Amino acid sequence: MATFQSRIGDATVTTVEEFILPTSVRWMFPDAEAPFDILNPALPWLQPHFANDRGHLLQSIQSFVIQVDGITLVVDTGVGNDKQRGGGIGDFNMRSGPFLEEFVAAGFPVESVDLVIATHMHTDHVGWNARLEGGTWVPTFPRARYLYVDREWAHWQAEAETSEATRTLVEDSLRPPLEAGLVDLVPPTHRISDSLWLEPSHGHSPGHVNVRVGSAGVEAAFIGDMMHSPLQCAAPEERPTFDRDAKWARETRREFLERTAGTQVRVYGSHFHRPVAGLVERDGGNFRFIAVDE
Numbered sequence: 279m280a281t282f283q284s285r286i287g288d289a290t291v292t293t294v295e296e297f298i299l300p301t302s303v304r305w306m307f308p309d310a311e312a313p314f315d316i317l318n319p320a321l322p323w324l325q326p327h328f329a330n331d332r333g334h335l336l337q338s339i340q341s342f343v344i345q346v347d348g349i350t351l352v353v354d355t356g357v358g359n360d361k362q363r364g365g366g367i368g369d370f371n372m373r374s375g376p377f378l379e380e381f382v383a384a385g386f387p388v389e390s391v392d393l394v395i396a397t398h399m400h401t402d403h404v405g406w407n408a409r410l411e412g413g414t415w416v417p418t419f420p421r422a423r424y425l426y427v428d429r430e431w432a433h434w435q436a437e438a439e440t441s442e443a444t445r446t447l448v449e450d451s452l453r454p455p456l457e458a459g460l461v462d463l464v465p466p467t468h469r470i471s472d473s474l475w476l477e478p479s480h481g482h483s484p485g486h487v488n489v490r491v492g493s494a495g496v497e498a499a500f501i502g503d504m505m506h507s508p509l510q511c512a513a514p515e516e517r518p519t520f521d522r523d524a525k526w527a528r529e530t531r532r533e534f535l536e537r538t539a540g541t542q543v544r545v546y547g548s549h550f551h552r553p554v555a556g557l558v559e560r561d562g563g564n565f566r567f568i569a570v571d572e
């Protein structure tokens with residue numbers, strides 16, 4: 279079963295993997311003048327965790343369950359089952375994967391979840407917000423409060439007016455918790471509890487946030503898609519396919535890396551392959567990512 283556990287001070291993190299996605303560097307970074315040579319000996323830290331020996335990046339779609347302060351919080355809810363998704367992302371369309379069964383088997387009945395937050399509202403981060411039951415979309419976690427970052431939700435609501443794909447996403451994943459009265463709108467600086475807070479990291483999407491954890495002197499940052507791969511430590515300026523505002527995303531990424539490099543802050547990416555946590559270190563004018571094995 280694809281679940282992994284790690285600790286941040288007194289907090290427990292359970293990573294529940296939905297599926298693995300090997301991607302080409304060219305697909306992820308379409309503007310690169312020449313595809314990065316990710317097998318370059320200058321980037322030995324990418325292998326074996328984050329790239330394979332055939333030159334593909336290894337990426338996961340996954341959720342994090344953080345338990346601290348008596349709270350069970352889910353960060354990002356993957357792609358989901360039964361969702362109509364176009365745009366050539368075949369692995370996302372009409373899935374029928376065992377994610378929810380594995381999530382429950384990892385020790386989390388759906389009723390045990392107190393809070394759900396998406397780092398942003400892209401299709402691979404909000405899918406399991408809702409599931410199909412008897413032909414109707416219902417909240418997957420019936421007891422949870424779903425925290426919607428105000429400016430992120432406003433953006434997707436507005437876009438649903440003109441985009442059929444976004445309208446579908448809103449209807450099958452974002453509106454069901456709202457209609458069930460489970461949504462709290464929060465600012466991107468929201469503090470959840472003593473050990474949990476949000477940090478704005480806009481750019482990949484207009485209201486993208488990091489989820490920060492600080493417990494017993496240990497800190498971590500769940501950075502969503504602020505970086506899609508640790509490769510971006512070595513090339514923070516390179517635009518990945520999915521950044522909404524490339525310039526803003528680049529500035530946000532650079533600022534985070536400058537601030538985090540050399541600290542003990544454990545960085546978890548929503549698409550970083552196992553092990554998903556690592557430390558950022560300086561490497562010339564850029565950075566590298568050192569996986570924390572546990």
Ligand SMILES: [Zn+2]
Nearest residue numbers: 400402403503
């Ligand atoms: Zn994503």
